[in-house]
Amino acid sequence: MRKVELYRFSLPMEAGVILRNQRLKTRDGLLVCLTENGKQGWGEISPLPEFSEETLEEAEAATLGWLHSWVNGEQAFESALPSVAFGLSCAMGELSGFLPQKADYRKAPLCNGDPDELFAVLGAMPGEKVAKVKVGLYEAVRDGMIVNLLLEAIPDLKLRLDANRSWTRAKADGFAKYVQPQFRDRIQFLEEPCKTRDESRDFSRETGIAIAWDESVREADFEVEAEPGVAAIVIKPTLVGSIQRCHMLIDQAHKAGLMAVISSSIETSLGLTQLARMAAWLTPDTIPGLDTLSLMQSQLVRPWPDSELPVLDVDALEVVWRR
Ligand SMILES: O=C(O)CCC(=O)c1ccccc1C(=O)O
Numbered sequence: 001m002r003k004v005e006l007y008r009f010s011l012p013m014e015a016g017v018i019l020r021n022q023r024l025k026t027r028d029g030l031l032v033c034l035t036e037n038g039k040q041g042w043g044e045i046s047p048l049p050e051f052s053e054e055t056l057e058e059a060e061a062a063t064l065g066w067l068h069s070w071v072n073g074e075q076a077f078e079s080a081l082p083s084v085a086f087g088l089s090c091a092m093g094e095l096s097g098f099l100p101q102k103a104d105y106r107k108a109p110l111c112n113g114d115p116d117e118l119f120a121v122l123g124a125m126p127g128e129k130v131a132k133v134k135v136g137l138y139e140a141v142r143d144g145m146i147v148n149l150l151l152e153a154i155p156d157l158k159l160r161l162d163a164n165r166s167w168t169r170a171k172a173d174g175f176a177k178y179v180q181p182q183f184r185d186r187i188q189f190l191e192e193p194c195k196t197r198d199e200s201r202d203f204s205r206e207t208g209i210a211i212a213w214d215e216s217v218r219e220a221d222f223e224v225e226a227e228p229g230v231a232a233i234v235i236k237p238t239l240v241g242s243i244q245r246c247h248m249l250i251d252q253a254h255k256a257g258l259m260a261v262i263s264s265s266i267e268t269s270l271g272l273t274q275l276a277r278m279a280a281w282l283t284p285d286t287i288p289g290l291d292t293l294s295l296m297q298s299q300l301v302r303p304w305p306d307s308e309l310p311v312l313d314v315d316a317l318e319v320v321w322r323r
Pocket residue numbers: 051108110132162164214263264265266288289290291292
């Protein structure tokens with residue numbers, strides 16, 4: 001006997017969370033719960049505005065379509081919509097047990113511009129110290145100074161930087177010029193410095209700063225391959241697709257000698273804890289990029305360890321469909 005519950009959620013965000021061109025006031029999505037043979041599997045389907053191609057309405061329609069087939073005995077669960085493929089594969093992964101329980105709750109702390117906040121967090125971070133700093137939002141000179149400041153102050157710190165394709169070559173070079181040469185190899189990578197992949201490759205070749213692909217991984221013509229200067233690929237499962245697809249990309253990255261970093265698309269605590277489980281299983285040697293829970297005002301159903309945010313229970317959610 002198979003049972004299905006589909007819920008809709010809308011969690012308030014902290015003030016001032018901006019995604020590309022819009023303010024994100026609430027994080028909206030779907031939770032699915034599959035039951036079979038007394039076992040349950042949960043999944044979160046939450047397309048990210050400005051990043052996902054699909055809308056929540058499209059994701060809901062596709063999810064309902066698949067859920068109808070599943071209660072009638074269907075097994076396969078691929079979807080062309082990445083958020084749907086990810087959420088349903090998590091639910092199936094819990095039901096069948098292929099998604100292991102063990103989680104890696106480490107996360108590379110995110111710094112959006114104020115280095116003082118980061119000092120406290122990094123001081124308390126056990127083991128390997130890695131932080132992620134968004135660059136390209138202000139002047140390249142300021143970005144360079146912050147990078148120097150952090151790397152100078154914390155000798156065992158490594159940084160991941162993310163420019164989200166915001167720089168021209170000239171701006172990117174401006175940034176590189178301000179980073180002290182002896183610090184460059186403590187930049188684990190700089191995600192997508194320039195508008196095009198070719199410009200980013202040239203930047204890396206000329207500055208010696210390693211780069212990583214993030215947006216590129218989701219483009220149709222992208223192939224995972226070893227290239228000079230490329231250190232990593234960033235995998236955001238809600239934007240990429242099923243656990244199986246992410247697993248394949250991670251295997252390809254590791255075979256090419258690249259680091260694969262499982263990262264957040266601002267999922268709720270339920271999705272984030274599943275990403276932490278994927279990270280423990282598929283990228284055990286790499287700290288995942290999951291420091292986004294504090295952008296929200298509450299957690300959902302499953303808490304993240306040590307978070308003090310209130311946890312919204314499933315009973316408080318609107319039921320979309322139940323069978
Ligand atoms: O990668 C991380 O460490 C955190 C997640 C993150 O930065 C992010 C989250 C949602 C959408 C885009 C991005 C991004 O990498 O720019």
